Amino acid sequence: MTASIPVITIDGPSGTGKGTIAQLLADTLGWHLLDSGALYRIVAVGAADKSLKTNNIKEICDFAAAMKVVFSTRFEGSILLNGEEISFQVRLEETAELASQVAAIPQLREVLLQRQRDFRLEPGLVADGRDMGTVVFPNAGAKFFLTASAEERAQRRYKQLINKGVSVNLRALLQDINSRDERDANRKVSPLRPADDAVVIDTTTLTIEEVLEAVLIEVRAKMPEATAL
Numbered sequence: 511m512t513a514s515i516p517v518i519t520i521d522g523p524s525g526t527g528k529g530t531i532a533q534l535l536a537d538t539l540g541w542h543l544l545d546s547g548a549l550y551r552i553v554a555v556g557a558a559d560k561s562l563k564t565n566n567i568k569e570i571c572d573f574a575a576a577m578k579v580v581f582s583t584r585f586e587g588s589i590l591l592n593g594e595e596i597s598f599q600v601r602l603e604e605t606a607e608l609a610s611q612v613a614a615i616p617q618l619r620e621v622l623l624q625r626q627r628d629f630r631l632e633p634g635l636v637a638d639g640r641d642m643g644t645v646v647f648p649n650a651g652a653k654f655f656l657t658a659s660a661e662e663r664a665q666r667r668y669k670q671l672i673n674k675g676v677s678v679n680l681r682a683l684l685q686d687i688n689s690r691d692e693r694d695a696n697r698k699v700s701p702l703r704p705a706d707d708a709v710v711i712d713t714t715t716l717t718i719e720e721v722l723e724a725v726l727i728e729v730r731a732k733m734p735e736a737t738a739l
């Protein structure tokens with residue numbers, strides 16, 4: 511019964527540190543990790559490869575239903591799409607933009623729903639995304655929603671990209687982040703919002719260690735039997 515397998519959800523906009531926190535938490539607990547944003551990004555890579563537009567809904571959904579995806583265990587590690595290594599394309603800013611557009615297609619979200627739930631495997635799952643606590647795993651044992659100011663999130667993304675050798679403009683990055691957040695928060699299906707029972711953490715002035723500690727305290731309190739740490 512997968513319903514008895516513990517799940518922790520970490521939602522929020524990009525640049526709040528949720529991907530890093532989700533990975534560290536999964537490592538600490540020895541649990542599986544679902545990077546759900548990567549699934550939308552992979553669909554975006556596939557759609558771009560086939561020159562599909564966002565109104566080619568049936569083709570995009572057919573592709574997503576049939577795609578074979580293999581993640582390496584590490585966050586931001588290797589990603590194989592139908593046998594081809596695509597991790598570089600997955601992390602590009604243009605892929606993030608297209609991912610936000612395809613993520614607004616209700617039929618696609620439906621296609622990806624079961625695929626995301628299939629990540630719920632023993633001994634437990636940490637799920638990172640936008641609607642993990644609201645839609646995909648509404649009965650999760652602990653839910654978090656991370657926020658940070660748009661300026662701080664743009665700065666973090668800027669540093670990440672510069673470190674990877676990608677040349678970017680901070681102001682343009684901030685605009686892109688704001689417009690993606692607006693689309694993600696205002697779409698009709700599964701909009702970006704905290705679950706009613708999520709703990710909201712503003713990470714603007716916190717270090718990764720401080721956020722992880724706050725999350726672990728909450729997790730230990732809410733799921734003592736699942737997280738005998």
Ligand code: DC
Binds near residue numbers: 547638690
């Ligand atoms: O977390 P990310 O930047 O990799 O996500 C890429 C896009 O996918 C983001 O703009 C919103 C969308 N997304 C979503 O709609 N639902 C999720 N659970 C995860 C991501």
